[in-house]
Amino acid sequence: MRVQLVSHPSGDELPLLLDATGLPIPEPNEWTISRRASSPATLTRQLRELIPFLEWCAQHQIDPWHRVEQGLGFTEAELVGSLAEVLRVPRRGGSRAVTPAVFNSRVETTASYLNWIARCVLASISSDEKVCRRVERVKGLTAAALASVLMNEPLSAASARALSSDQQSAFLSMLDPEIDGHGASPELRSRNQVIGMTLMSCGLRSGEFLLLKVSDIKFGAIPSLEVVRRPPDPQDVRRPRPRVKRQGRVLPLDPSLARALNNYIMRDREVLAMRSSIDSPYLILSDEGEPLSRARLNALFVEFRSRLPGMLPEDFSPHSLRHTFSCEIEKGLAEAGFSEEKRASALALMRGDTSLASQDVYLQRETERRAHKALSDYQARTLASAVRSRE
Known part of the structure; x- marks a missing residue:
């Protein structure tokens, strides 16, 4: 079969x-x-x-x-x-x-x-x-x-690919367009920076990101990015064709990301678009000026990992940044005092999910983080006297 x-x-x-x-x-x-x-x-x-x-x-x-x-x-x-x-x-x-x-x-x-x-x-x-x-x-x-035959899974398995704070900083610093090494030309380095910043700060799925059109980026008093569910585009020759799987949504953009997107759209994307005879409405273009495919996006993340040997996880991918976004947002919501139910609803809204159950892994990760911190504090207090007595 x-x-x-x-x-x-x-x-x-x-x-x-x-x-x-x-x-x-x-x-x-x-x-x-x-x-x-x-x-x-x-x-x-x-x-x-x-x-x-x-x-x-x-x-x-x-x-x-x-x-x-x-x-x-x-x-x-x-x-x-x-x-x-x-x-x-x-x-x-x-x-x-x-x-x-x-x-x-x-x-x-x-x-x-x-x-x-x-x-x-x-x-x-x-x-x-x-x-x-x-x-x-x-x-x-x-x-x-x-x-009755379902097996227990490790509670943190799905979120294990999330980047630590040090990994996030190293990755974003590596994408600085002023630094040579992650793109053959200034316009590709600008595009790569937009890819990394957008995926990490907005938590988009690969398909959602690759289907973004220039018109989906709104500049103004409150810059925003809109994920839109559209009918399949017969003119899109990418295989497999990207697709918005779940809910559309509007996400506000940080000024730094809005500036990077504006520079890319107004300057660097135009250079890439001139390399193709096809006038594409999609935001992210390949080296040849055509809509970037999922395979090329994944290959780009393999290249990113090679630029930071030993720093990024072996399975580093666009989805790693979605996990990172989800874990960081859950952490912020928990620290802000949101209840578990409200945190799940907020996560589902920002991630474009239709099920609250899919947020459980991130709620559990935050619970584990707090539990480990409590354990570390307890061990430090308990063992402090033993260390002092030896001194």
Whole structure:
């Protein structure tokens, strides 16, 4: 099985799951179509996470739709014993199991797919109460069994890539356009500085950042940056095409960032734009004057890391700056006395998230930071007398 991304003339993109002969597999693709509000990248990832379950079904000659429709469901041994072990194994082989995060994503995607099947079955037999109760029972038991195999993840894993204060200072200092080394020309150094400053201070996703247009930067009494959800642009030839995945929002800009953006737009971006025959509305351009792609952005961050050997984390990426933004904002909100609920709401607003649950990792990081500080203070007080007695 493999996933293929199909581009439509309208600019929309939709992944399809194909079997070994290259033909679409109906039910998983219908499930994908029902979730088209998600980004193509998310749908592609979910289809890939579903493949181990579908291969397990094929190996054991199990038709999940028939199992749900007939009220047969799955046994505990099938889900907790057999399927769970399959979901722990990398698809490309290897002796090590997948990470807890990957395993949990596979389990949750499988549960979502089976829940969708149950909803479809219930919609088609809504007049038969006896059958409906049987399907509801299968739905509940299946969800409970899959939930029981979820693994605990390290609470700080998602925020571990956030930069420390020293790393932030070193990174921003390295991007000074007056310093040679991180760009072949003054206009590229100016662009690189805008990239680093904007991603770190606004917490944008890569797709949101790459889709910014010049018109989204507002200069005035209160400079601001607007993240806008727009229809797919058929003229955008970047693959994968960037996309605003969640909520649009307006973020105020610090005067220093506004000045850097203004200088880049009015002077340096014009130089880059002249290198291409295409008049692009997008804010960030490549060396050739075309809209910067996600691959080129990631490659740029690899170059940044090489300029500061040993200073930046090995997995340093644009998303590291989003984590940094989130952790620093959470820290500021906590120190300002915001309650946990209000901090989660504020973070979701500034990050453009639709779920408050996705803020939990940053709330937990701040709790851990305060706990470690309390521990350090306690150890210093406790051990101070022992140090004095030796003196």
